[in-house]
Amino acid sequence: xxxxxxxxxxxxxxxxxxxxxxxxxxxxxxxxxxxxxxxxxxxxxxxxxxxxxxxxxxxxxxxxxxxxxxxxxxxxxxxxxxxxxxxxxxxxxxxxxxxxxxxxxxxxxxxxxxxxxxxxxxxxxxxxxxxxxxxxxxxxxxxxxxxxxxxxxxxxxxxxxxxxxxxxxxxxxxxxxxxxxxxxxxxxxxxxxxxxxx
Amino acid sequence: xxxxxxxxxxxxxxxxxxxxxxxxxxxxxxxxxxxxxxxxxxxxxxxxxxxxxxxxxxxxxxxxxxxxxxxxxxxxxxxxxxxxxxxxxxxxxxxxxxxxxxxxxxxxxxxxxxxxxxxxxxxxxxxxxxxxxxxxxxxxxxxxxxxxxxxxxxxxxxxxxxxxxxxxxxxxxxxxxxxxxxxxxxxxxxxxxxxxxxxxxxxxxxxxxxxxxxxxxxxxxxxxxxxxxxxxxxxxxxxxxxxxxxxxxxxxxxxxxxxxxxxxxxxxxxxxxxxxxxxxxxxxxxxxxxxxxxxxxxxxxxxxxxxxxxxxxxxxxxxxxxxxxxxxxxxxxxxxxxxxxxxxxxxxxxxxxxxxxxxxxxxxxxxxxxxxxxxxxxxxxxxxxxxxxxxxxxxxxxxxxxxxxxxxxxxxxxxxxxxxxxxxxxxxxxxxxxxxxxx
Numbered sequence: 360x361x362x363x364x365x366x367x368x369x370x371x372x373x374x375x376x377x378x379x380x381x382x383x384x385x386x387x388x389x390x391x392x393x394x395x396x397x398x399x400x401x402x403x404x405x406x407x408x409x410x411x412x413x414x415x416x417x418x419x420x421x422x423x424x425x426x427x428x429x430x431x432x433x434x435x436x437x438x439x440x441x442x443x444x445x446x447x448x449x450x451x452x453x454x455x456x457x458x459x460x461x462x463x464x465x466x467x468x469x470x471x472x473x474x475x476x477x478x479x480x481x482x483x484x485x486x487x488x489x490x491x492x493x494x495x496x497x498x499x500x501x502x503x504x505x506x507x508x509x510x511x512x513x514x515x516x517x518x519x520x521x522x523x524x525x526x527x528x529x530x531x532x533x534x535x536x537x538x539x540x541x542x543x544x545x546x547x548x549x550x551x552x553x554x555x556x557x
Numbered sequence: 558x559x560x561x562x563x564x565x566x567x568x569x570x571x572x573x574x575x576x577x578x579x580x581x582x583x584x585x586x587x588x589x590x591x592x593x594x595x596x597x598x599x600x601x602x603x604x605x606x607x608x609x610x611x612x613x614x615x616x617x618x619x620x621x622x623x624x625x626x627x628x629x630x631x632x633x634x635x636x637x638x639x640x641x642x643x644x645x646x647x648x649x650x651x652x653x654x655x656x657x658x659x660x661x662x663x664x665x666x667x668x669x670x671x672x673x674x675x676x677x678x679x680x681x682x683x684x685x686x687x688x689x690x691x692x693x694x695x696x697x698x699x700x701x702x703x704x705x706x707x708x709x710x711x712x713x714x715x716x717x718x719x720x721x722x723x724x725x726x727x728x729x730x731x732x733x734x735x736x737x738x739x740x741x742x743x744x745x746x747x748x749x750x751x752x753x754x755x756x757x758x759x760x761x762x763x764x765x766x767x768x769x770x771x772x773x774x775x776x777x778x779x780x781x782x783x784x785x786x787x788x789x790x791x792x793x794x795x796x797x798x799x800x801x802x803x804x805x806x807x808x809x810x811x812x813x814x815x816x817x818x819x820x821x822x823x824x825x826x827x828x829x830x831x832x833x834x835x836x837x838x839x840x841x842x843x844x845x846x847x848x849x850x851x852x853x854x855x856x857x858x859x860x861x862x863x864x865x866x867x868x869x870x871x872x873x874x875x876x877x878x879x880x881x882x883x884x885x886x887x888x889x890x891x892x893x894x895x896x897x898x899x900x901x902x903x904x905x906x907x908x909x910x911x912x913x914x915x916x917x918x919x920x921x922x923x924x925x926x927x928x929x930x931x932x933x934x935x936x937x938x939x940x941x942x943x944x945x946x947x948x949x950x951x952x953x954x955x956x957x958x959x960x961x962x963x964x965x966x967x968x969x970x971x972x973x974x975x976x977x978x979x980x981x982x983x984x985x986x987x988x989x990x991x992x993x994x995x996x
Contacts, residue, residue: 369698376717391720398714398726410714412726421735427806428823429814445823447830449806450910454920455735457727471834472910543697549706549727554699 361523363436363480364551365511366531366544367411371518374399374409378510378519385481385509386498392462394478395510408542411510411519414439414460414478415550422452422461436502438480443496448472457549480521481508528555702727711917722911734920742927746807749935757942764871767948769964777959778976785850786958792843795836800934802829807927834908841901848894854881855890881972889940892933900929
């Protein structure tokens with residue numbers, strides 16, 4: 360099986376936020392929830408770069424490690440998913456996540472968090488694949504249809520790569536060698552305990 | 558419109574005839590601008606020109622310089638690095654220190670034999686402005702991430718979506734919090750709670766139940782009035798639910814989830830979370846009322862030192878004198894009020910995420926909340942023990958509110974004296990006609 364990863368080539372990302380929009384549209388993500396966002400570092404200064412960031416589907420995922428109800432599971436493709444029927448919205452995964460991926464609808468009392476929502480790598484959830492129930496809870500399941508995540512698929516500059524870790528790393532390496540520079544893969548050391556050696 | 562176009566066309570046609578010198582002068586500033594203003598794109602084009610490259614220091618010397626500069630950390634003089642050598646080889650060397658194979662044959666092949674002293678050509682440094690690449694490529698993302706992780710720094714940028722808190726790209730503190738939640742907190746909680754239970758069991762085995770030594774007198778006096786008892790039980794009841802639901806979040810997935818299954822455990826934890834959120838309010842109210850109600854009687858005094866030196870009567874059979882509250886009870890009181898207060902404040906801050914605390918603040922809030930709560934639970938176990946099983950005659954103080962006269966004499970002699978004096982004064986305002994306690 361593949362080991363699915365995201366890689367954002369920040370030398371290519373133009374901060375168009377199309378990945379964010381596509382994600383929201385594809386999964387009908389509710390208002391206030393952002394499964395993916397584009398962060399711009401050094402905005403307006405030399406060395407400005409933008410990185411599209413979502414759940415990185417970590418190896419040894421911190422969210423799964425701290426969840427008090429153990430609602431996370433990892434698919435055969437190493438995609439980290441969670442069961443919203445088990446989630447209690449405690450916020451622990453948000454404390455632990457290095458990338459700020461978990462999002463919570465504001466429901467109930469006080470600043471109370473509803474059931475956590477995050478990037479599913481377009482792989483749905485524990486419900487039956489491509490059912491209405493799955494769509495309502497988790498959004499589209501493109502992986503089950505043999506497609507890759509939409510954010511990466513429609514990225515206009517192909518900055519955002521999704522797919523098997525080794526394949527996207529080799530694509531990135533080839534790019535870096537061809538153009539002669541590359542700032543590396545953001546989040547990889549934190550998420551996968553490895554970097555893209557170029 | 559068409560007239561304008563015609564004029565333009567005419568001008569364009571006339572340009573080669575009469576405007577050639579004019580155009581040449583017009584282009585001159587434009588051509589100079591990149592050189593003077595050091596448009597880096599032009600500089601790169603210039604340096605990638607083979608003619609210029611021969612005059613430049615070879616890629617090899619740059620490669621030797623590079624590691625020394627690299628280790629120092631801050632991206633040094635990117636302009637000249639990127640200016641003097643083709644950017645491709647510069648970027649290739651500074652990370653892994655190997656030139657990409659595609660740009661390898663950049664060395665001049667003309668004069669290999671003569672060992673000319675390499676004189677760095679001074680004039681070829683006209684690039685004062687920073688490259689648009691900026692610090693790009695000097696440190697790879699992974700390196701920056703590692704540095705920030707080691708320093709515990711967050712990597713924060715800007716987002717164009719309204720959710721400001723998502724501007725944090727990588728927050729390495731999450732790992733520390735994870736280690737706390739899965740390691741430290743479970744050890745602290747486990748040792749505090751189980752250790753206290755073991756200590757109490759041991760104490761019970763050795764000391765047994767502390768009896769009323771002079772036996773029941775059959776007469777009682779009021780120790781806590783209705784309002785005091787209600788405050789106590791409101792605080793105590795909410796504390797028990799808060800403690801159990803909190804312990805469930807910490808230990809439940811290891812202890813309870815395997816027994817009752819994921820769905821039932823989620824239902825339990827969900828109710829626990831709701832209860833935890835709501836019962837925080839009566840608990841806090843109780844702590845505040847207790848502070849106002851009992852603080853005066855809980856101010857430490859010199860008798861407390863005597864009480865502590867005598868082991869509080871727990872060791873041996875001595876009954877050190879005490880007023881309304883002895884030093885142990887004062888300890889419980891201040892631990893409850895101060896510890897409970899901090900737990901309540903940190904809890905309320907966690908209950909409203911991003912109201913005051915950012916992500917790091919919430920992690921700290923949880924650490925304070927969790928650690929103090931575990932210690933509070935341990936202290937309260939001791940409090941529950943001594944109030945029920947550990948001491949004969951003690952529970953009724955908070956149960957019916959009345960305690961046996963002999964029990965009160967043994968444990969709170971000075972308080973009994975005060976109470977009797979007050980009672981006498983109430984009955985017979987002209988004091989000192991009878992000795993206190995003569996009845």
